[in-house]
Amino acid sequence: MQSTQSYYPKQISFPKGQRVLLTNNIYNKNFFKPKSTAEAKVIAAKKHSESEKRRRMRINSQYTTLRAILPDLIKMDKASVLGETVRKVRELKKALTEVEAACHCGDRRDECVLPGGVDKLSVEQCEGEKGGLVKATFSCEDRLGLISDMTRALSCVKGRVVRAEMVTVGGRSKNALWVQGLGGGNEGVVALKRALKVVIDRPVLPRNII
Amino acid sequence: MQSTQSYYPKQISFPKGQRVLLTNNIYNKNFFKPKSTAEAKVIAAKKHSESEKRRRMRINSQYTTLRAILPDLIKMDKASVLGETVRKVRELKKALTEVEAACHCGDRRDECVLPGGVDKLSVEQCEGEKGGLVKATFSCEDRLGLISDMTRALSCVKGRVVRAEMVTVGGRSKNALWVQGLGGGNEGVVALKRALKVVIDRPVLPRNII
């Protein structure tokens, strides 16, 4: 109702063309020019509706994609599809943050507590620690006698382990040792690193016992 | 254009007020009754359009929610919002499965390799293993001397550790020991469990060294 009232006055009541005085400006004004603008309007309206149809198709194709992604929600009205999508996104976000927090993954991957696939070794002074605390981190193939070898290497350099974290998973072992009593200088660190390198590089004997 | 053509004939072209001649059923049929149905049509149309408006609002509120959830996509047309939502859902799904696979979480949570928050102890025969292999799993507070205590407990029951997995994280320690040589019966299992329980229940001495 309102649309018709506002539409017709604009389209018909105001004839546009004012190309005056060819022969008769009355005809030119009231009949000739309005006819062509009316035709143009029809064409424009067709273009408009077709464009709007394409827009609707774009949106609706995304709805079908969404219905395909969401588990067994094939038949659902648009509002419910969107609502369920919101629920799903929130659920996935929450699950992701939870599992990342639980596994200590996703942040500082270079400091991952799980063993890496290649052998690594780093020995460094713990800053801000009195008494020359040194942290040694290394990753290697797990094997029988690994702890014995580590203990022997530590006793050789006269270090004392005050804290240790050891992870063995999938046949790979990662260990972090906090060692004290190596002496203040750099020699102790170098000696510890050399000793541990021998431990890491020792070949793995085949396990004859499961 | 088309709507006006189809609208006016139905609603306006039929003059309304004809409340004449109650005795004449011709009028009753052709004028009186159409008036009430025309009124009813208007009311129904109003109801219809309002209902449709509510539906649109439901859908649009979900769009705003979606725009709020998706990161910095505040200004986007509906089709793009849906497309971005699809992308986000797929990305989250993929990230979740990847991180679950990488951390071995999400499946068999009761067999999680990470230490639990409460002390636990289980000792059981490994099925299908010759030679009486026993697997002992326990979770406890980490402390200095834990490994020594474990070693002593194992030597007391005359068991031989053929494989071990040890995890210490966040001050909690989880250990899995595969022990052989306890004897065929159930007594060895019970003895090992009792010995390990002593280890677990031993109070944690305060760490005087970081």
Added chain:
DNA sequence: GTGGACACGTGATAC
């Protein structure tokens, strides 16, 4: 002035 995006009212359809 041209096209894109949106809201609106309406007819059609399914339950």
Added chain:
DNA sequence: TGTATCACGTGTCCA
């Protein structure tokens, strides 16, 4: 039956 959902054409605003 009414009730809810959808597609459509249109008016309107904006860049």
